[in-house]
Amino acid sequence: MMTFSRRQSKTSRYVLEQMKIYKVLIIVDNIICRGRKMKTIKPLLLMNDDKLSGLEKRAVLNGANELLRIAGANGIAILDMGAWKDRTYLKSDNTLREYCSVDWYMQEGRRSSQKGDQINADVISHHLTFEPWRETKDHYDLMTITSDMYSRGTNFVIGLAHKGIGTLISTFRFRGLNDYSKYECIKTETMHELGHVFGLLPEYRTQDVEDSLGKHCTNLCIMRQGIKLPDDWVRMTNDRLIYGALCNDCRADLRNFFL
Ligand SMILES: [Zn+2]
Numbered sequence: 623m624m625t626f627s628r629r630q631s632k633t634s635r636y637v638l639e640q641m642k643i644y645k646v647l648i649i650v651d652n653i654i655c656r657g658r659k660m661k662t663i664k665p666l667l668l669m670n671d672d673k674l675s676g677l678e679k680r681a682v683l684n685g686a687n688e689l690l691r692i693a694g695a696n697g698i699a700i701l702d703m704g705a706w707k708d709r710t711y712l713k714s715d716n717t718l719r720e721y722c723s724v725d726w727y728m729q730e731g732r733r734s735s736q737k738g739d740q741i742n743a744d745v746i747s748h749h750l751t752f753e754p755w756r757e758t759k760d761h762y763d764l765m766t767i768t769s770d771m772y773s774r775g776t777n778f779v780i781g782l783a784h785k786g787i788g789t790l791i792s793t794f795r796f797r798g799l800n801d802y803s804k805y806e807c808i809k810t811e812t813m814h815e816l817g818h819v820f821g822l823l824p825e826y827r828t829q830d831v832e833d834s835l836g837k838h839c840t841n842l843c844i845m846r847q848g849i850k851l852p853d854d855w856v857r858m859t860n861d862r863l864i865y866g867a868l869c870n871d872c873r874a875d876l877r878n879f880f881l
């Protein structure tokens with residue numbers, strides 16, 4: 623509310639725009655805060671840019687399926703939209719219509735970038751959060767891109783996630799690995815980011831946690847933070863294949879999200 627008051631001192635047009643955003647924020651917040659069932663059981667929409675390979679695609683799909691299985695979230699349908707383009711994705715002047723194709727999200731991420739070829743992940747993430755149809759057709763988003771991306775204050779990120787909303791993942795930093803490692807690491811990364819989307823690590827969790835670009839687990843678990851790419855993720859992936867994906871605490875917290 624304080625932020626909003628401060629914004630009211632700007633020009634009236636700006637205020638109007640902010641009010642629109644503020645309204646949307648309230649709506650999204652309501653969806654998140656409504657009854658638990660409403661909030662957590664909704665479809666998971668997969669989208670990707672058209673350069674994603676078959677192997678990368680399988681890794682994302684299988685990662686999503688495996689995490690949902692561990693979560694016991696049987697009611698969540700995975701809808702694979704691929705390199706999605708709505709029928710109306712082009713305007714009459716041949717420019718891309720807002721929110722109507724993966725290309726548009728990518729264009730916005732590229733256009734707002736201050737780091738050359740790197741995509742601005744915050745901007746795409748923001749647009750995924752404020753998709754106009756989220757209010758009527760609520761869903762989780764899982765968008766996978768092959769370009770490198772960054773978030774404010776970072777050199778690069780491989781994933782950004784918002785609880786209850788969705789995640790944006792980049793496969794770029796795994797491109798140098800052999801097919802086997804690449805597949806397994808992208809699977810780990812997908813499960814990790816979806817873990818965040820499904821509430822990991824929750825506020826109430828205080829044991830075996832660290833704050834490293836968000837709250838992460840310190841157990842033998844895919845919810846650890848991995849800063850060094852790809853080494854940390856290769857190690858975490860090997861651990862996943864030997865010991866399983868989630869530690870007991872994270873598994874319990876994940877299942878709790880869907881109860
Ligand atoms: Zn994380």
Ligand SMILES: [Zn+2]
Nearest residue numbers: 839843869872
């Ligand atoms: Zn854990």
